[in-house]
Amino acid sequence: MKKIIRFELIAMALLAVVSCKEVKKEATDAATEVETVAEEVTETVMAENITFMMEPKSDSSVKGEVSFTDEDGTVSMKAMLTGLTEGEHAIHIHQTADCSSDDGKSTGGHWNPTNEPHGKWQAEEGYHKGDIGNFIADAEGNALVEFSTDQWCIGCEDENKNIVGKAVIVHQGVDDFTSQPSGAAGKRVSCTGIIQ
């Protein structure tokens, strides 16, 4: 009789150990899952995104939406524009987030914190940090402009990189990349401030 009881006790003890291990494993799995979700949430917060509506200037009807996303030190710009004339147009970042004037000139000249000559993006001879370049509008006057760089940031300490407080300008004409200091891109037809 004693032997049987002892056996049962051992069996129960073994069972307890096994089930305890299983609970532990489940708890570990749950903890890992929580960590993974937490990481995903942090990543989403880290990928900063700001979006603005562009308004027509110089009696144009050019408008649209421009967004900037900062992810792992690379800023991606996406502009969706309507109301353009078919063909090529320039787009730049200008120095001041002030679109109050009818001709968009309240934004000042190109954003050029490094005091370089105007030029094509990443040209050896130099270029402005706002020298995005040209894009093409389709026959309906629509355009999607996509650009990304690690030379910009959204609201960081480095004023050579920080696009906040500047403006996006779309021009009626084409940037020739040689005329100083603006590329002779003509009228400013759409504008938004980059304000956080």
Ligand SMILES: [Cu+2]
């Ligand atoms: Cu410009």
